[in-house]
Amino acid sequence: MPRYRVTVSYDGTDFHGWQKQPGFRTVQEEIEQALVPLSPEGAPVSVHGAGRTDAGVHARGQVAHFDLARDIAPASLRRALNDRLAGDVRILDARVCADDFDAQRSAHAKEYRYRIWNAEVMAPTLRRYRCRVGRALNLAAMRRAAADYVGEHDFAAFSANPQREIGSTVRHVYSVEIHADLPEVEIRVTGNGFLYKMVRSLSGYLISVGTGRAPADAVPAILASRVRTARVESAPPQGLFLWQVWYDEGERLRIDQNLFPAYAPAGRNSP
């Protein structure tokens, strides 16, 4: 039966994250429920996402795949799902994909963006989508520390719960960029994969560096320690966006060209 690939955007505020948990509202479960009426004899459909996002974390370009025993035009599938889903989840794109496409395993890289509102007063209409930092951030120090994240390292010290990790805690961070157009500051992290709360931990430490509470040159020692300590705080979830998932080399999701051209630069956000 055909396999479909969807690009999903959601406002994580009212979700307990992506992954199904009994008794909690999750994005995965709501998409699976929306698929039931489209499935022959209402057979359950399993939706597999590229990455889990925690409670309160947003997604601009989450990707998921599922097998549906029905040939349906992708545009019709997208509309049918959006008709059934609540407004805080939208299917941006749907397409038929190869039977061996796996949203998680086929992923070449993932980009997360952590968004900071660096001002004394929060913009009310952004309060669910930014982390406010009142003290002026030292961007040069943050960039210096961020450079030490890049590369293949054991990131156990930046995992909220290294014991929970299955297998290796080694990940390859391809790039960390800090874009600033005050009061917006955005930390863009791209890597081949991330541990539990790793991006929020990397961001939380950079915020500590930017506010002068942590040294800019301690990252190599923290990585080498492989131990999570109080030096590393997790930044709050509302600032984090799963921005996009990269598959074939150089591929950009269709949303970049079509649906969301206005989404790119940081610092141009409005109230």
Place this chain on the structure above:
Amino acid sequence: MPRYRVTVSYDGTDFHGWQKQPGFRTVQEEIEQALVPLSPEGAPVSVHGAGRTDAGVHARGQVAHFDLARDIAPASLRRALNDRLAGDVRILDARVCADDFDAQRSAHAKEYRYRIWNAEVMAPTLRRYRCRVGRALNLAAMRRAAADYVGEHDFAAFSANPQREIGSTVRHVYSVEIHADLPEVEIRVTGNGFLYKMVRSLSGYLISVGTGRAPADAVPAILASRVRTARVESAPPQGLFLWQVWYDEGERLRIDQNLFPAYAPAGRNSP
């Protein structure tokens, strides 16, 4: 006693507008309640805004004044109010002003912005702050129609309820600009004052023109009719922002230089 001038930003989603109404949550009342503990013997304080905003309409730079029988440093006043106010209202700026400053009567001009998400699929994190228009907008036609709004006209045909208006329905629209960076389209309207739901009516008609449902050259006839008809629809409230209020010639509110430098251009909004 000293008169204070405050710049207020709010998320209108959960408010029944600015103006006090018994039994409803309003911005004016919440600011007045927040001022009571700061007022000698808890005397009530009347807050006067530059303009009323309807239920669901947002403000980036509303301005208000009030007299408070107490000398308090403006920065302390701002913090004390923000400590007491809910997160969907923020005092961006507070200052002592002249005793004859009146947020409404002293206003030289007001700017409203109507923000459209011109795409088939809404961005979930913008759903409370944009009006989605699925059909591609004809911007040239909208600009042609918008040009006929500019000038001093009787705008009765663009008031939701001309009977409700006290006195003249003549207003001077200084400029109407349509900024587009798809999928963002922003209608910026500046004038010396606006009738009830006038900006939403002006915007609603421009959207009808942009989607081909109304002619681009009918504005002079509609204005001359002085009669509100079904030709003119009010655009929904969530797209509208009271952007800023201008006082002395050429004055820009402090938020433009300091607090919200990233607020200006349309089309750079992120999910």
